[in-house]
Amino acid sequence: MLVSRFSRLAGSSRVVSRLASSQSALIPTAPNVLETNSGVKACLMESKVTDTSLSQNLKKDVTDISLVVKAGTRFESDVSQELGLAQALKTFSMLTHDGSTILRSLGTMELLGCEYGITVTRELIIYKLSCEQQYFNDVLPFLTSALSKPRFAKWELGPTKYQAKLDSFLFSQDPVAVTVDLLHKAAFRKGLGNSLTMTEDQVDSLNPDKLLKYHELMFSPSNAFLASNNAPQDLVKSHFENFGKGEAGSKSMVKIAKSEFISDEIRSDDNTKDSVVIAIARSSGPTNSKQAIIDSMLAHLLQGKSSSSIGQKDFLLLPLAEEHGEWAQAFQCDYSDAGMFGFLVSCQAENATAHVNKLMESLKSLDVSLTEDHVTIARSSHMRGVLSELSTPSAQVEHMAAQMMLGTAIGQDEYNAILNSVTKADLKKAIGDFLNAPKSMASHGNCSHVPYLEQIKC
Structure with a gap:
């Protein structure tokens, strides 16, 4: 059906x-x-x-x-x-x-x-x-x-x-x-x-x-x-012309309170499994804000070793056991009034603590060594990802409708201006914000070796 x-x-x-x-x-x-x-x-x-x-x-x-x-x-x-x-x-x-x-x-x-x-x-x-x-x-x-x-x-x-x-x-x-x-x-x-x-x-x-x-x-x-x-x-x-049950203008746009990011943790433990997925994130900006675009660039730069990686190099450098299907990557998601930037790690349960700690170490190292080349890679990887996402007419139509409904659509010139204005300092600040800002965390699977949020060394 x-x-x-x-x-x-x-x-x-x-x-x-x-x-x-x-x-x-x-x-x-x-x-x-x-x-x-x-x-x-x-x-x-x-x-x-x-x-x-x-x-x-x-x-x-x-x-x-x-x-x-x-x-x-x-x-x-x-x-x-x-x-x-x-x-x-x-x-x-x-x-x-x-x-x-x-x-x-x-x-x-x-x-x-x-x-x-x-x-x-x-x-x-x-x-x-x-x-x-x-x-x-x-x-x-x-x-x-x-x-x-x-x-x-x-x-x-x-x-x-x-x-x-x-x-x-x-x-x-x-x-x-x-x-x-x-x-x-x-x-x-x-x-x-x-x-x-x-x-x-x-x-x-x-x-x-x-x-x-x-x-x-x-x-x-x-x-x-x-x-x-x-x-x-x-x-x-x-x-x-007759869509909806009421007369035109009889119902107002649905309004909701602005979403506020909080720092909290949820663990969904299942000790019968030998693997775990960990997600850890900080707040980001709403759709088409500069913060959201910066975080998206950083997410595309830090794709790690994963099946959906489109970056040119693994900058996370985690000691992943690929033979066990381990992977790690950054992600960014945004909504009309809020967003998140963070990392997903899928690994054997016994390796969870080591991978999370190494992730933080890698980010500290990248924060120090970041160059203009990283900015170029991040921008091109981001563009490749967006073009891939909008490669079909149906995807473009859906994208247009969603952004017009949510009031987040901007012109291409404005979008390009924001994208081209992103600097090395912006990416460094985004990395520093992840290391130092309040974060939320979730883990699902065998959580016995997953460190608690307050135990993560930044």
Whole structure:
């Protein structure tokens, strides 16, 4: 089934690559932003795109749509104290809705060769649709109806809970995803600290009333932004003119308190394992701030020895036992009002203390020996990572929609000016801040040899 397949693919396997690649904009704020009759704002990217992945590998003109709703997991605790609702909508969003059953909706999309998926982040729920332009007018009504007029029928909710539990189980099997999730909880507690997964109790407690209440509060026209590539403007306007249950302007943008980074530690111990994943981080800046860009450059410079390394050299120099799959790398993640910079270490449990101490020693050494060449490598590695992240039209559309919705998009000239202004002194300060500033830490696995946060020698 289409939704189930993409729900699983949108899980935790890309956690490391997403963390390492900055969310900073290479795409400027577009001037062609329109507002539909309902209040949904949209950005139409006009470039012509062909794709070979649809319709039996025949080249076709492809339309990419990303609709982002400011309804991610960080908003749940302010709504009903029932965490898990955003993740539930990922699984249940295409159930029977006004005018269509799930079989008709998904069957039609699959018949027309569409690609459809849902991603839930800490700030957004992102609905992604890619189809041949000739089918755009036939397919989009299924998506808009599912988003604006859901029913969450009881006879469908029960069987679909199995998929929600399966998604959460698969998430729990990725030690890196679990560790990063715990790190967010340690560093932010509520809001950005809300989990990206659901417990069985949360799944079992779901009912149509809870889902509809969250949906009605969050899915208002003023809380959604649409970006498209190769989509006719008149069709976008017509399909979204009645989006949302209220009149245009009847609901205000959802607002939340600014996230504050705190210093704390969470250990998820399992002594049956012989390995452990450690995440340690300090605060960083929000999306497209200079601090976030500096930290992203540093994260790309310090990729260590890992499967996603794109740097030219291992500057961490940890004595990793590669035969046991040990690796270490820096990461940076940013949100509309906060961020984190830090390191992930995956190793045998007995090596944990040695690797953490060596990490600190390596950073002290780099802080002293940093040169202009390091700045050049950091900038080029960062750019390579961002270009790779935005290499497809669908990725660019999603990126544009997310940043416009969150109010963090900046023009390319401004972005380039910030990037080019980063100096050796900026990178040295970023390293020094990690060594000396308050940090949060999470570890998952056999934590018996992991030093406690206050024991780490900086």
